[in-house]
Amino acid sequence: GEAKLSVSINGQPLKGSPYSIVVGRNYPAIVKPSKIVNGNGSMSCPEGIAFNKDGMWAVADWSNHCVYLFDDRDELVRTIGSYGSSDGQFNHPRGVSFDSHNHLYVSDYHNHRIQKFDIHGNYLLKFGSEGSSDGQLKHPYGVVVGNDKVFIADSENKRISVFQTNGQFCFSFGSGR
Numbered sequence: 001g002e003a004k005l006s007v008s009i010n011g012q013p014l015k016g017s018p019y020s021i022v023v024g025r026n027y028p029a030i031v032k033p034s035k036i037v038n039g040n041g042s043m044s045c046p047e048g049i050a051f052n053k054d055g056m057w058a059v060a061d062w063s064n065h066c067v068y069l070f071d072d073r074d075e076l077v078r079t080i081g082s083y084g085s086s087d088g089q090f091n092h093p094r095g096v097s098f099d100s101h102n103h104l105y106v107s108d109y110h111n112h113r114i115q116k117f118d119i120h121g122n123y124l125l126k127f128g129s130e131g132s133s134d135g136q137l138k139h140p141y142g143v144v145v146g147n148d149k150v151f152i153a154d155s156e157n158k159r160i161s162v163f164q165t166n167g168q169f170c171f172s173f174g175s176g177r
Contacts (some may be wrong), residue, residue: 052098060093088123127167136167
């Protein structure tokens with residue numbers, strides 16, 4: 001079936017909102033009226049979505065191991081990443097978030113790290129590694145940037161891990177190990 005998704009920022013509707021969401025047998029696909037926006041069929045498994053201050057938006061696609069970037073006219077601008085563990089590659093991206101400088105942060109679930117990109121999709125840095133010590137992550141799920149800090153839902157460690165935007169570890173809290 002089809003559902004409508006309305007998006008507002010500070011009470012103002014985002015340009016192009018509401019969006020049509022077509023829910024299939026297993027996964028939803030974000031679509032414009034009668035047109036799938038990524039232009040090549042459908043997203044395999046969209047997991048996270050984020051909007052920046054300029055109306056651009058990003059969608060993490062878990063199964064296609066990439067992130068789609070759309071402009072404020074809902075047109076696909078670029079696809080970031082592919083399957084792998086090298087810089088700029090993903091092994092099941094989950095969460096996405098923009099900072100105030102339009103840098104994009106992606107939680108790279110099975111690579112146990114966060115990757116940072118500029119608005120053009122260029123890889124900038126990564127932080128985190130597999131483990132349970134300070135600064136390590138175990139299956140990072142969601143990521144949110146605020147107050148110049150990166151907050152990560154560190155799912156297997158059962159905690160929130162906090163880093164600076166340059167990747168330096170700050171602290172963690174929650175039930176932990």
